[in-house]
Amino acid sequence: MQPQHDVIVIGGGFSGIGAAILLDKAGFSDYLVLEEGDGVGGAWHWNTYPGVAVDIPSFSYQFSFERSSRWTRVYAPGEELKGYAEHCVQKYGLRDRIRLNSAVTGTSYDDATAQWTVSTSQGDTLTARYLVNATGVLTKPKPPAIPGLESFAGETVHTARWDHDLDLRGKRVGVIGTGASAVQLIPAIAEEVEQLTVFQRTAIWCLPKPDAALSPTTRAILGRVPGAQLLTRFASQTYVELTFPLAAHFHHPLHLASSGERLGRKALRDQVHDPAVRAKLTPQYAVGCKRPSFHNSYLSTFNRDDVHLETDPIAEITPTGVRTEAGAEYPIDVLVLATGFKVFERDNMPGFPCVSRDVDLGEWWAVNRAQAYEGVSVPGFPNMFSILGPYGYNGSSYFNLIETQMAHIVRCLTEAGKRGATAIEVKQEANDRYFASMLARRPRQVFTEESCSVANSYYFDEHGDTPFRASPTLETMWRAGHFPFEDYDFAS
Template sequence: MNGNVAQSVPDHDVVIVGGGFSGIGAAIILARAGFTDYLLVEDGDGLGGAWFWNTYPGVGVDIPSFSYQFSFEQISDWSRVYAPGDELKHYADHCVRKYGVDSHTRLNTRIVGAVFDDDTDIWTLTTAAGDTISARHVVGATGVLTQPKPPAIDGLDDFTGTVMHTARWDHDVDLAGKSVAIVGTGASAVQVIPSIAPEVEHLTVFQRTAIWCLPKPDAILPGPARLALRRIPGLKRVARTVSQAFVELNFPAPAHFNGIVPIATVGERMGRRHLKNQVTDPETRAKLTPHYALGCKRPSFSNAYLRAFNRDNVTLETSGIESVTPTGIRTVDGTDHDVDMLILATGFKVFEHGNMPPFPVQGSGGRDLETWWDENRFQAFQGVSVPGIPNFFTILGPYGFNGSSYFNLIETQSNHIVRVLRHAREQAATRVEVTEKANAEYFESVLGRRKNQVFFQGGCGNANSYYFDVHGDVPFRPSPTLETMWASRRFDLDSYDYSRPAYGRSASPGH
């Protein structure tokens, strides 16, 4: 480092990468805190993230809408308790317009690399088009439900019919009268299958692992109910509180504290009863019965999915797939299933190269984030910051999300980032970096709670869950939601180092 190096001025104070609710929320919260010099960059030609990319039949939120919105921007015009996807996209657009995010947005911009300069404390982001954007700070808000994960099946490229991933649905394709195969029975498939079964000639569902499917407490919200939510003081808060409690009891509590109170077993009994009430054929019911503990992978809520297997034109196939042929799918028992169309409901990249991180990130001293995670396991201080990667924050980093509402996560992580940036501004610091000590202590604390998590109690061996990363860890935050909220506003600010560029670093303020 050269003491004569002049401090450069970046294009923006903050660049937010990702235009889903994570990016939108981070932008709004940063701006409300006074950090208005930001740019939000988005790969697609519209904002909304998962609700921009996912438009398949039946797409909708899988927790009550009262929880699936920002606490500071609660609306009352949801048509149902569980809102359909187009309403979530409309809500995203509403937030973007109301809070002026659109005037700080650059669409059709894919970030393919980020490099930190130790001399200037500036990030240089390279786009797929070859140009660069510089930033003092970067917020990674790319989410996990946007990059489709195609299945590793031999012959997939040889199929002569139509192939579609649920996350890239082509609405110009006519399903009527078609023989269709759908690969996968995860959350997307649970919504797609009952939506298209009445339309197609025949639907063959290829299931590797049965999903826990619980009753969905959904209902139309009639006009008088929506009017009451708008006009009766405190009613929206009550609805949100009840909704939050419901969400907490359906994932964070059984997933993280099953060793203290075996809540998961209660949910399993409910799931088995729901299955018995919904599916008439005993053989089909047996195939749809999960053989792993509730919580090992993402459960689903539906009042229509299981019933779809009662239809004469729906077949459940549990033999493994050997290959895709030009005309369909061949299973390991040698059976050929000829179809006109393949629907891939095979999920998204999560804890994998290409998504964690979503682009190459080179931090201080050339530290490569992907390599560091490979060598040290996925970890980040409260899911936000990684040592050696200064001025870089993530919304959905390892051990950040506890499994409740993504909106709680977005607000929690954004509040964390705002606290750090405010303190940096007070210190006239241009570089903030979580300390090795703070990160190590946090990582040790989350691993120390693992004994009570359902993931590590021996019941997840047959789950094939994307929750488990390549290290055998499950990088969920083992905390109740209230604790995550409290921690984001109370963590020790000295968990970070604050300093100036190279020539002033030896006398960095605050240390």
């Protein structure tokens, strides 16, 4: 039995797009990309709320082999990222190998045929020799578990499913959440609404954003002057490396995160006039425990008379508004849920049933803790590879993750071809060794700070683990090209 495709890629965001391009470059052209949405771009297809933008410099947030000189800002707005996704699909001829509106509803591996069977929301089943899970984690909205939410009689919208027909002018708007999406949304709508009430559970570190418009002249220089794009990318990559991979994973020996905290506290002093409001906006945990944000007008928005910050916990949503535990009543016309996404929940990693040898991957991770060799492969799940597997992402540019993990995957597929193998499976001892190495590096990470216990951070899974790869970016790149093939079993 021959499968219908050599490879099925699950997800049409940048992970799936990058996987497809790099499979083509390596000579693996018989693949199919399955995408749940009606367009490509992943997070940038789903997230279109006012103010949405990338939170690392655009010079890093792009493929190294497809550098753009068309960004209008150092931190590109969301619509430009969506446009970049469409550009990549068009330029690299991917359109006819992407199936939209095709959510994966289940996958299963058959040892006898060394194939994966994939079921979709279209009601069909597909087969492939190899499966590449290229789903991200910032796409599935996570509604809050607040009593009475369904009873609200006004309009309700989640930031990840924004309704562009929604008119906020002259409305009393309540925003639940102060995470990264809220930090961008709140300043963008504050001038439009009549009254804005922000319900904060946990304060977020909001750091100055080194953003600026890129003039036509600047863009022309980037596009035409030899070396200009490489120089800006190098500067951008260095900045990104210092602000997360090194600061988070080498927190204790290098003390880089303390610089971020000083910047955050200075921004609070400079931008928030009312000492009581400033105290409410000041996080009680170390920078890095929770995803920080970068914005230049979020904090100052709370100086407005028509913006109120409420930190008393919500008791319930009523048909007409929000009631807090202290009994305060807030009449609301529009309720905005800026409550983030499912991340390490067992129904999101993976976001579909994934069964091999009668074992479901989500359940296996729930029992054994989330783990994957180099963040790519899991023992007992042959011919399956992940872009964003546990301990794969080190917090650098997501594009660096895509290219690094695909270098690993392509090496496996190429070696299988050389050996005439139809099945590739990471060895248990190799996985155990890698997992142990990640845990051994944990004491130097910021996530071990005692204050992280009050951060309410999605970085932590149900076991209390933070499945980030505790490595500098250069190490992740080197490992992708040099991991020993002896760590895998190749079978015909």
